[in-house]
Amino acid sequence: MPRTLVTGVIGADTHIVGNRILSMALEDAGYRVVSLGALTPAGDFIKAAVETAADAILVSSLYGQGELDCRGFRDLCVEAGLEDILLYVGGNLVVGKQPWEAVERRFLDMGFDRVFPPGTRVETALTALADDFAARENR
Amino acid sequence: MSVALLIDFGSTWTKLRALDLDSRTLMATAQGPSTVASDINLGLDEALARLGDALGGLPPFAYRLASSSAAGGLRMVTIGLVRELTAEAARQAALGAGAKLCGSFAYRLTAADVREVEARAPDIVLLCGGTDGGNRDAILHNAQALARSAIRCPVVVAGNREVTDEIVAMLSEGRRLVMPTANVLPALDTLDIEPARIAIRDVFMRRIVSAKGIDRASARIDHVLMPTPAAVLEGARILADGVEGREGLGPLVVVDPGGATTDVHSIGAGEPSEPGVIRYGLPEPHAKRTVEGDLGMRHNVAAIVAAVGLDTLAANAGLGIEEAGGALSRVEASVEMLPATDIERQMDGALVRAAVDIAMKRHAGTVETVYTAQGPVQVQRGKDLSAVGWVIGTGGAIVHARDPASILAVACTDTRDPGSLRPRAPRLAVDADYLLYAAGLLAQVDPVAAFDCARNHLRLLDPACAPPASILASARTR
Numbered sequence: 001m002p003r004t005l006v007t008g009v010i011g012a013d014t015h016i017v018g019n020r021i022l023s024m025a026l027e028d029a030g031y032r033v034v035s036l037g038a039l040t041p042a043g044d045f046i047k048a049a050v051e052t053a054a055d056a057i058l059v060s061s062l063y064g065q066g067e068l069d070c071r072g073f074r075d076l077c078v079e080a081g082l083e084d085i086l087l088y089v090g091g092n093l094v095v096g097k098q099p100w101e102a103v104e105r106r107f108l109d110m111g112f113d114r115v116f117p118p119g120t121r122v123e124t125a126l127t128a129l130a131d132d133f134a135a136r137e138n139r
Numbered sequence: 140m141s142v143a144l145l146i147d148f149g150s151t152w153t154k155l156r157a158l159d160l161d162s163r164t165l166m167a168t169a170q171g172p173s174t175v176a177s178d179i180n181l182g183l184d185e186a187l188a189r190l191g192d193a194l195g196g197l198p199p200f201a202y203r204l205a206s207s208s209a210a211g212g213l214r215m216v217t218i219g220l221v222r223e224l225t226a227e228a229a230r231q232a233a234l235g236a237g238a239k240l241c242g243s244f245a246y247r248l249t250a251a252d253v254r255e256v257e258a259r260a261p262d263i264v265l266l267c268g269g270t271d272g273g274n275r276d277a278i279l280h281n282a283q284a285l286a287r288s289a290i291r292c293p294v295v296v297a298g299n300r301e302v303t304d305e306i307v308a309m310l311s312e313g314r315r316l317v318m319p320t321a322n323v324l325p326a327l328d329t330l331d332i333e334p335a336r337i338a339i340r341d342v343f344m345r346r347i348v349s350a351k352g353i354d355r356a357s358a359r360i361d362h363v364l365m366p367t368p369a370a371v372l373e374g375a376r377i378l379a380d381g382v383e384g385r386e387g388l389g390p391l392v393v394v395d396p397g398g399a400t401t402d403v404h405s406i407g408a409g410e411p412s413e414p415g416v417i418r419y420g421l422p423e424p425h426a427k428r429t430v431e432g433d434l435g436m437r438h439n440v441a442a443i444v445a446a447v448g449l450d451t452l453a454a455n456a457g458l459g460i461e462e463a464g465g466a467l468s469r470v471e472a473s474v475e476m477l478p479a480t481d482i483e484r485q486m487d488g489a490l491v492r493a494a495v496d497i498a499m500k501r502h503a504g505t506v507e508t509v510y511t512a513q514g515p516v517q518v519q520r521g522k523d524l525s526a527v528g529w530v531i532g533t534g535g536a537i538v539h540a541r542d543p544a545s546i547l548a549v550a551c552t553d554t555r556d557p558g559s560l561r562p563r564a565p566r567l568a569v570d571a572d573y574l575l576y577a578a579g580l581l582a583q584v585d586p587v588a589a590f591d592c593a594r595n596h597l598r599l600l601d602p603a604c605a606p607p608a609s610i611l612a613s614a615r616t617r
Contacts, residue, residue: 004272012510012512013512014511015513038417039417039419039516047221047224050220051220051224051225051324052270052272052274053272053274064512
């Protein structure tokens with residue numbers, strides 16, 4: 001059975017194009033994609049993941065407010081019974097020139113399993129998903 | 140001459156409508172008391188005798204069809220997973236099937252929840268949860284909880300299809316009637332409540348009608364087809380959408396303020412009427428029914444007063460506070476009361492306007508401006524009814540009012556509340572002969588005649604006499 005992924009753009013962010021392309025690529029790769037689109041509150045990612053029994057949530061944020069929007073995301077998942085769900089986040093996550101390592105660290109600390117910088121290729125995400133799902137099966 | 144007899148077994152009255160299928164007009168109406176508690180035939184016979192008097196003898200009927208809201212109506216409990224998703228889809232399906240909701244549950248049922256369902260003793264349980272291929276644990280847990288409970292009523296199962304067979308097997312023990320059907324929310328962006336509605340109606344016809352003693356009238360009628368609210372919704376639907384060979388009126392709203400609840404039905408897609416507006420939330424049903432259990436002109440007067448305030452209500456009625464308070468206490472003392480004096484009529488007018496105003500505000504969608512880094516964006520929740528062409532009033536509180544247009548006008552847009560997507564410039568009409576339910580029933584056997592009868596008897600109101608006045612908005616601006 002194909003794995004289910006929830007995608008969407010978090011917060012008051014309307015940048016939908018990249019997220020659409022990512023969702024289409026994930027579908028082509030054989031995943032079942034629940035695409036929530038732009039302007040999606042954090043809580044809606046979690047509700048959708050509960051109802052569809054999703055295996056991973058892929059959060060996009062392009063407008064620099066990602067840090068505010070994503071705060072407590074893992075905690076919300078834990079509260080909803082999704083302790084173990086795979087969480088990715090990617091895009092223009094912060095404003096200004098900040099060293100990537102520090103940004104990545106901050107989002108990893110929030111409970112995301114992987115954090116992707118601007119300009120990430122779809123193939124990179126696909127490889128990461130395959131690796132992480134395989135690792136979970138071997139646990 | 141071909142005549143159809145349409146019967147509404149109500150909680151207070153047994154109402155009859157005789158429709159001439161050749162001229163597509165109403166021939167006569169009659170009513171008798173509701174006698175479902177003793178023998179439903181007594182009230183029906185009394186009503187039939189009156190119909191015979193009006194027609195100079197009863198003609199042979201080509202069809203004898205009935206709807207029922209007697210014996211408490213169709214009482215349902217709905218169960219889903221996430222409150223805003225499958226639990227909401229389940230509520231929409233049950234309301235669309237004409238049910239009276241006596242409980243809506245989300246997530247996993249607790250022991251206390253199960254006891255509550257047992258205590259409420261519904262006629263039917265609608266069990267949903269999970270999109271197709273999605274969550275299966277919650278609905279399995281809830282099915283298990285129902286299977287172990289004392290609940291023996293029929294269960295309609297409309298959840299994640301992967302576990303439907305398992306659930307049917309689980310619930311069929313204990314000799315329950317279990318009706319599996321398609322998922323109300325097969326995917327997050329797809330609402331599909333029609334199969335569940337059909338399944339609920341099927342169970343209603345097969346089981347509930349006899350359980351409530353309505354089938355004792357089976358010698359005098361052909362079928363009891365559906366709960367009365369479903370018949371009204373069906374009548375509204377054919378009027379809006381048309382039938383084969385007849386073009387419909389287009390998107391419309393029907394408001395039905397009653398003694399205990401206020402129903403609003405809207406037919407139409409409700410998509411944004413302005414470009415660039417983003418839709419948020421669950422897809423909306425094309426034929427949507429909402430029931431406001433706290434807005435009744437007789438049983439829930441206190442709730443209406445609490446919502447708008449006595450001073451606003453009195454001002455709307457054109458009365459002083461003391462006169463208004465006195466009229467209200469007479470209503471509360473006797474819920475059967477019909478207005479006799481001018482003051483009581485004025486007060487009733489204000490009450491029904493307030494009920495319609497609040498019910499319409501809850502039914503219609505909203506639009507709000509969200510300020511994003513890319514500038515302002517309009518976000519719509521619920522149905523956009525601003526382009527709806529018709530608002531139709533039904534029920535005694537509107538039909539017998541002195542100025543029905545003043546009641547229907549409050550259902551429309553108000554400049555003081557621009558975020559509410561109510562009808563902007565609809566034509567106003569009343570279902571003066573209470574024919575929508577009859578048309579909904581007749582549509583099951585002769586849709587064209589049903590459409591013509593409903594259309595012929597719609598009484599248009601002059602919009603010029605309607606002041607645009609939302610009571611809610613005036614309460615806020617005070």
